[in-house]
Amino acid sequence: MAQQVEQQLTSELLGILQKERYATIATVDFETGGPNVNAISWVYAPGPEKIYFAVDNRSRIVQNIKNNPKVVLTTIAFGTTFSISGDANVKVEKLEGVPLKLALIEIKIHEVRDVMFYGSKISADVSYEKTYDKEAAEKLDRQVMEAMKKA
Template identity: 65%
Template sequence: MANQVEYALTEEMLPLLQKECYVTIATIDYEKNIPYVKAISWVYAPNVQTIRIMIDNRSRIVENIKTNEGVVLTLIANGSTYSITGSAKIVTERIENLPLKLSMIEMEIQEVRDVMFYGAKMTITPSYEKTYDAEAAAKLDRQVMEALKKKE
């Protein structure tokens, strides 16, 4: 996909974003008007044009999107780095029946670019582990992903 602009997720990217994975989200800070970047893992793409994320409802990201709907997700996968640009909206300020106060954000994809620098490829996909109670983490992850899939 190098030097190409897509207007939706590719067939290879869609399944990567249908499970918890490491991505970064960039928004424009509502007070400072500069980029604000945060790593997140609760993402779900129900189709090639849409990505949903779940985020703490006290996060700066929520206020940033209320002020400026432009967002960029960065995904490292398939040996490359992808910039996924779109407009986001707060779908639900507070998801009920979850132990944390989470907001659901939905992003409509406008373009997908391979932004890996020339002559290189990623050899390892980023991985992480939860550092709190493994059983509690797994339960919360299941609850959040179920909420992302059904969209309240």
């Protein structure tokens, strides 16, 4: 059966990408030209055609995107793995209202693919926990998500 390719987020994916969640971001390394993959969690989709994420503005991700905008965001949901490719740009160099120096990256989506291998499904959702002060983590997460929503 042929794999279905969407040009934007489905309503189900849009819903799950409107809150913090585990994802990976693949960029083209500015020095080696090879792939560079990082785990991220501050992700927000303001609509079906784009995704925002926040990272430290000194991150290699930022330099990679400035050099080559091609990215792939990967997330696990609904028992499968989604690959979301597009062109990224630094929308904001430093998010306002956040105590850290975070850049806001915008991805303009070109393709959304279900890339799970045939005949299988993810049997447990990915979860993680912050390993520093829980109250401080929750406050920071709220600040970052609100700043992304306002951008």
